[in-house]
Amino acid sequence: MKALKILLIEDDMIEIMKLNRAVSSLKLDHKIIETNNGEDALTFLEKKEELPDIILLDLNMPKINGIEFLSILKKDDVLKYIPTIILTTSSNQKDLLECYRIGIAGYVLKPLKYEEYVSKIEKLLAYWSINELKNI
Template structure:
């Protein structure tokens, strides 16, 4: 059995529609990991910096994080910066998953320590395929650190 199969996947996404489509794609690809949603960067940092301390959050850090960039309040760039500068969190793979294909955004995210940068596809079949590739690489092929 995959040792990361029950560790949550965290999706930081302000759009209910995008999260619903992502959840559906993970389910269709038979992912056994719980898929959690934080609606914005502040909620994500609250969970990640205080995991196990709040009754509504799991006591484990996520195996991977899918991070939207453009959110109200604390945006994805700020979350990425905090994560990659925190010794307890910096080893969690962060996949920026956003609509922006702007080369400045891409360069900035890699400079801040993103492990991958993927643009959200428009159509659901393309989203499902992109999720399949994420699963295949990050959850099946990669050797990931077992966090918290």
């Protein structure tokens, strides 16, 4: 399986540690690039130096929320092709529909139980590491 470059956009340090711990415990060789909000993520992406294979995006963030970030991302002729997966606690149907309308690759609810979280992350990353990703 291909090692992925993953851009994680998450403002909660516990969630960042949880993802890193899950990837590490699964002995996966993915590289995780962390940004704490949509603004920092856009600054990183706009350099177009080290583009990620996938983006894991939280919806509820300060400055630019996930939906605003997605709207900006999808207007860029290069960045719009990066598969973006929402990783959130929000089961709000309106958010879900709006994200798919803008153009996401998936919407994953963070379970409360850590074991379930690890299982979801394992399946999510396994899928994207075998998926034929277009090199931008």
